[in-house]
Amino acid sequence: MMEFALLLLLGGVGPVLIAEALLARYEVLVYAAGWRTPTIVRPKGMPPARGADADRPPDAYLVYLDGIGKRRFHDTRDGGRLVKSLIDGAPELRVLGQVQPYSPLALPLADRPVWKWLRRHIGLVLFLHNVMQTFVAADRRYRPLYNRAVGSQIATQLRYAGYQPDSGIPVVMLSYSGGAQVATGAVEELWSQLRSPLWLITLGGFHNGANDISHAQHLDRLTSTGDRIERVGTWMFPQRWRLFRWSGWNRAHRDGKITVHRLDPATHVGPRSYISPKARLPDGRSHLDRTADTVIALIRDRLSATAESDGPVP
Template sequence: MTEVPIFVLVLGPILLAEALLARYEVMAYTAGWGTPTTELPHGMPYARGADPDRPPDAYLVYLDGIGKRRFHDTRDGGQLVQAVIAGAPELRVLGQVQPYSPLAAPLVNRPVWEWMRHHIGLLLFLHNVMQVFVAADRRYRPLYNRAVGAQIAGHLRLAGYQSGSGTPVVLLSYSGGAQVATGAVEQLHTRLRAPLLLITLGGFHNGANDLTHAQRLYQLTSDSDWIERVATWMFPQRWRLFRRSGWNRAARTGKIITHRLDPATHLGRRSYISPEARLPDGRTYLAHTTDTVIALIRTHCAGAPTPTHDSSPESPPEPTMTPRAHN
């Protein structure tokens, strides 16, 4: 028997099982079978950056991509978080939220997944990919949004956030984290009455979530990011035809502003958060992304006028509508 059939026979049933079980955690949360945890590993703070004894200019919650499997950030996501903390010491930054777990349970603490990490590492990514699609599914989306939105609100409170204080909350999301960030808006507004700023980096999301209570959404993207482009074609709510989707309603009110980070890619050596690839001006892609994120947050927090870039949503039937020249 060739290697391909063996691969299919071994991995196929596992993929099927994962697809069927992906909904379990959100249903367990809804039914009360499990209690989301807010306890962090010993010695890990609920927030980093700004001095906890003085109010920060803003709280930033980083929602990592599908590689997230522990309280600590992934390698690449961690580099971005550290760069933001170093460049903007006025921010209080949270990176421990589990965007792909309604029960706030890291995969790294689950015995079965620990075994898989050593034997079939690909499945760790598959699990989180499946969770993105569960979060996007109209049958489970409200439940998923409620669960992870409550998780984010809980961690913000533990990090010192005062409900109704008016301190801005920034949701910085990478890849599939954008589905969770857009879904958390309603819960954060209800629970904290927080002014919300969203920044998506290569955001993979379905565009269905209501962004009414978000003040602004900055879409950081690149013409070379084919993964984000797939989302704009895959999900009808991202098409202009679906005028009543959350994404299109926000776009018509001018809330969505696109910034180009060309020629960065979604993954790999030329990714948005690569510390090695460089622009003609000598900055690394990581530095470029960090500078852009910090500048947007500072402009927003200062209440300065926002530059008007192309805020049009993507539309598969009309490729020419792709946003152009930014930054």
């Protein structure tokens, strides 16, 4: 009986996987051919950024790249709780959460007519679409195009939020799960366009380790022994293995650019995930509170260290 059920599942999901594998490349190829340009339109009433007052420069810009649950301009994975916690806890930051990490054309998946129908009838397809986009972003044949497309999207959104190239204000890219593939890939394009200090923070980061992050000043890796999905990524991508010494990830390790921070016993998803508002720690904080506190502390520590290294203004 179990074998029969498995065959039925594979029979139903298999064709969907094949179709998504073929379609996932379409958007990046359309971008490369110049047939369509990335959209810059946001929903009516949605500001280009939230947090620090737009009338004065913030201490840093924070770009949140969500996991594969991202389907809209708004932060949908957790109802926007993580972004809200960051804004509430660090009003000195200007936060952008509308970037579409799984769309080189910056098109929200849930707003496309055909996907609205699919969401009502075959919700699994939406999940698989973003999974496949993550693997397209990691594929060496499409990775440079994908990196340039999403890096340019982030740079454009930062400019609309008030970022001035060469201003010296840090840009922090906080990425969850597959968003780490996009964040590490966007580094080169962001540096090329904005020449900003770039800091990366990955939360349960799922990425192949091939991207060159030499223009990022540091990467803080938030992980947990309970995160099986991130651990799978470290096994399945050879560039994450120590044997591949010259991968972007291992070069960054040798340069001392990667620091690991443990958020045990959090899991990748589910009721005990990094962003769970219900799972509690011995100190009474929720997993969500601890994650937000950790991200804010890391940013403030680096801002302080940068200010000290620059010395007093004459």
